Amino acid sequence: MISFPTQVDRKKRFHQAIAFWIARIISYSILLILFFILFFILKRGIGVINWEFLTAMPSDGMTKGGILPAIVGTLYLVLMSMVIAFPVGVLSGIYVNEYAKEGAIKQFVKMMTNNLAGVPSIVFGLFGMALFVNRLGFGASILAGSLTLALLALPLIIRTTEESLKAVDDTFRHASYALGAGKLRTIRKVVLPIAFPNIITGLILGIGRVSGETAPILFTVAAYFLPKLPHSVFDQAMALPYHLYVISTSGTNIQASRPIAYGTAVILILIVLGMNLLANFVRSHYSRKVKMK
């Protein structure tokens, strides 16, 4: 019988412990940074948040009053861009993964989707202005802004849909075909329900991305100062990220606007958080419906 040197074991264990600790410290420090940012913003912004801040129009050159139009504008933009991007993105993902034959066209579509995901958001903004605002004549409006934001979120939703569908085991598809189900029915009744909780992740990511973007709405919808709520999709609107940008860089009195800027940031974070929670709830609801366990 060979006797293995005991030092080797000890050394192995030591190396392992070090590796774990490094990984642990790194992940904790990321959390720490996140908490620090949140704390910093909350500490400076929480003071200005009250009922009036949430429900009043900005006043006195945006140094006083509330941010209601920006909240409403952002909610409209997120909602409408997702209403546009989600079905289009999911259908595209289904096409790419389930219908498109392996080959040049599929590769091209996938490559273009990836490229689209890498395009800087200001370029989307310019494109949206050229196409939606000018060419199609929507003017600077919620419609034009939502369409631009939808384009921005589209690659994200297509990719997650594609990945979620790819993760569905082929044995489920085969079992369905073997029972005489066609392709469409198999996708609708078997594949999509299994993939849906993961597809919702795409929606969550899309919401997060869209609600915080400034550049795409800059030329397509955002108003510098508009103390009334939009009445139709052809109206301009204020939006939280752009409002934040305006009162921190080009307001009438930047110093006096500072607390409002932080308050706006807090509300923006809360909205994103709230939408993520909602999407998570939907996700777990569908997970329960799919009886994987």
Next chain:
Amino acid sequence: MRTKIETNNVHLHYGDFHALKGINMQIPERTVTALIGPSGCGKSSYLRLFNRMNDLIDGVRIDGKILIDNTDIYAIPQSEVDRLRRKVGMVFQKPNPFPKTIFENVAYGLRVNGLKDKKLIEGQVEKALRQAALWEEVKDKLKKSAFELSGGQQQRLCIARAMAIEPSILLMDEPASALDPISTGKIEELIYELKSNFTIIIVTHNMQQASRVSDYTGFFLLGELIEFDETKKIFRNPEKQQTENYITGRFG
């Protein structure tokens, strides 16, 4: 006995690979036929011809004639393939219930094929679960996920799912290879009982299983059907030396 399935000089290519080389076979109605042979011999590919599951693989080419009830199933239009699969049920190697409830798993095939009447569906689900000898075990938890069942129960659920739409042929691709001996025994008993209603073709690696459950046995080797005869004959007195070598365990 009436011939249910007949193949005449069937060849199958996966791209450049010649997987089946001129297979001729006549399978009588309401019998169990076992397909045996070493891995990669083509027996699963052959099984998958009968419900056209090979169509799902890119680069497959099929020549020759495959007749079910005297109809060439590769001459029918694409739209008829779903109907063919309704008639030719399949049970897969690994239990693959849908992530749905036990009830919905069995009801799926009925709904897919246009049944809407709730009473009718319920009756049919119960009947199928009884046929699969699973009813007593699951009747109180039909609303539970199929994934809560054991592997053996899941496979019997898959058999019930396949039987619910009342096919006349049941294809089984190593249905017990992922199961323990007790579950395997139950599946074999089941196959024996189902014979009175279905024409069953079963692919198996297990010699004993083939000899226990089947009436006819086909031995495949490297894409060729070496011998096809009554199971008794194959196991007691095979014509070909290769068959004898295989069933006595001298290779494979």
